[in-house]
Amino acid sequence: MFTILLKLHRYLGILLSSVIALWCASGIVMMYQQYPTLTDNEKVSSLTTLDFTNCCVDLETLNLDYDGDYIEIEMLSGNPIMRFSSFYDEFTVSLVDGTFINEINNEQALSVVTNYLYNNNINFNISNITSELINSDQWTIYGTSVRKPPYARYEINNKEKTHLYVSLITGELAQVTDRRERIFATLGPVIHWIYPKAIRDNPSLWSKIIISLTILSSFLCFFGIYIGIKKIKLISGVNINRCKNINYIHHISGLFLGVLLLCWIISGLLSINPFGVLEGRSFHQEYYLNSESGLSMGNISMLIESLNDKGIPEKAVKIYASKVNNTPYAISISGNLEKDRLDIVSLEKSDLAIEDLKIVGANLRDDAGIIEQGWLSEGDSYYYSHHNDRPFPTYKIEYSDGEIIYLNNLTAKINLIIDSNRKLYRWLFAGVHRFDFFKEVRKRPFWDIIMLSIQLSLLLFAFTGLILGFKSLRNIIKRLVRKIFKFNQR
Template sequence: MMKNFKVMKKLKKYTYLLHRYLGIILAPIILLWSFSGLVMMYVPYPKLAEVERLQLLPEIVDFSCCNADFYEQILPVNIQGLSIEMLNNEPIIKLESTRSGNTSYHLNSQTLLAEIDQQMALSIAKAALPSGIESIENIEKIEQDQWTVYSKYNKHRPLFKVSFADEESSQLYVSSKSGEVVQLTTAFQRNWSWVGAVTHWLYPTFLRKHTSLWYWLVIWLTIFSLVLLMTGVWLGIKQLKKRKNKPLSPYRGMRLVHHWGGVIISAILFSFLLSGLLSMNPWGVLESKRFSTDSVLGKQAGRLAVIDSLTNLPNTLWQTGFVSLKLSPWNNEVYWLAADTKGAVIRYDKNFSISKLPQTELTAAGNKLSGGADITQGLIWQEDEYYYAHKDNIELPIWKVERVNGESTELFYLSPSTGEMRKNIDNNGRIYRWLFKALHRWDFSQSIRQRPVWDFSLVPFMLFLILFSFSGCYIAVQRLRSKF
């Protein structure tokens, strides 16, 4: 009995020491995570969505082009992507290929688009933001900065960053390879993102550019934070004792706040830390194994068929105000998606006649996706547990295909107007939805996601969590002062 008592006493002592010194190191990190998480509820990391990119494009004008020989010369054997847009007041055709990479051609002169220079980048920026033509402050050529750290920008580097002296202090980024506008930020987004997303994700450029170092730093900081939390909970519960004519907690002041705060909010903090850890997919525990649906849906059109369609491109098509024309094969046949500045899309067949996608073809596509497994499919008009809008817009109605193969369930969401795959979720993706998105963002259901319900549900917890984290920092500082 005495031996067990000594063991427990030693265990408690070392747990205290572990909690104390982990707290000195990690309490500021948890405070920053808590405050920045609150900021991110209202100001996300700057991102130029496709519909916003379309708003920056001028309407495609009528042009004289092109014969079959030209298309025969430039089109790759395996066309991964093809689109027509305006660039610097000229129509261009952009091509994507797994073999030859990305290339663009002027359609009027039928010449290869050279690498974008500073003068052309400036002209592109002026066309994208005409209101800021007279207020350009600066243009510089950069490899990377805080708002272009993602790997998706690699194919566009170096970038031209154009700074405007407009009301929002806009900064626009132009690809030196394609001339495409790839990012647009405002001072409001940048300033708040420094204390929001950049802090929350530990995303300063000097760290984020070392991907492996950043990745493992976040993982281990989170793991040690979980250890800090669990030791604190154990100690906090052990300290709750009934004392005659005395409160349950032996602490006063900020230590009392920390003690009761830890007991009350530990489950919430644990869910945030665990879900944050899982968002990093440590050691590949939630690696998705989705198969490519392109071949099943026939997303590869024949090269000759594409050439034949392009040579019959009618001039009247450009009278409808489109800013983008994109190849979107279906059942290995040529189809086109024409978009305007509002993101509204019209689907055309190879002869450029409007072609709506019949439900019979969506059903056939669902049967192909089944791979012999049991499926249920149909049009849904409302969000479900895996396809929903949180802060982004989504397309509704949507064609949903659910494939069940033994213990494996995979979900496919196809646009009923274009046939494009909007979302594809496997078993691990479904787990990720609940263990990360639900726990970290509190989007458990549509009723909770609705604002202001979501705000009133989450903000009080976030404020209490900030107070609790601050109390930990206060105690850590007091401890350091007593030592030094």
């Protein structure tokens, strides 16, 4: 039995040692370069200051049979537009003539690009900008909230080799990357997640590859740990020559790092929730109740009338409007992401009342009592900034069944929902894989020192396995060649 396990470990090592080494190396890169993701700052950088000179059409003529959840008013190619969103539909309409915008032309898309370049002080020559029509590429399969292809991909051809993507359906900026970001994202998350577009375009194939590689790698580690324990011997002295032996180094280091590597691989597998093992319950009802605010065309017309009469807030590039507990409100967003919550009639500042948040929390879960609620100004065990930034403060509501809902401090929209399975996912994946168990550990550079020590140790250990794997493969090839040579001599 031991001999069989030894052979299995050796052959699995030949197949998987390079995969594990790449996982370790790309994990180090991912500490400092995530997958390119469109940020709120990049979104507003593509907008210009709101101008109602040519505004506005009578919105009552749209004759909608339903209310909306929220609207966003912004500029597109010099004209004000409104983006309307409800549970049933999404559309964009011109506030100049009331026409629906179902697609945009190259001139409009290019204006989004130049706005971004001007607002970010990026040098460019308009004649050097080239464009290409795409449905998706490596940097739009993930990292963008604008899932409205086709996209126009604009290559700025500047020193940074900036690429910008604009949806030709909505006219929204969908993605921004530069050469450095693309290179390190390829060396990091693309390799680590096995995320080449050709594979990721087939979710079933991608999932099977991830599950197969991680399960086989787990067996490789488990067999190695078992073999290491069975073969361990107490050594009375240090033999320098023996320590130079790669087998010996791999064996001794494996006793300490093998368990860590096994935990890391299994936690990585859990990140994709294989076979639904950590799948939480559906929160469809909560999101539905939280999204259908009942914003009517009458509310929207009242807001636009107020903006025309009293003037647009200074430096505003976007106006967001929705309802909380049947009370409409607006949020003015400036180019540097400053946000002011406003009354839609007076346009005076109107902070979200804590009583409104309590009502929202009770309505979202009328089947469970609230045991504790209040403002959260810094991260806790489940809602925190690390790989992704979370907005603070947030309103935290804990229910009697252990579930937690975090609400946005301006809109009362759901920021995050946590149930028992999502709690497990947080500890078994994020805790183990990213080593962010506590806020003290997450602080940098303390986290960097810990993670680099672990990652470099695992990388060196994986590298010894890679060397042994190549040696075993070379020996197998040599034996095979000798057998073929002897057979031909007969």
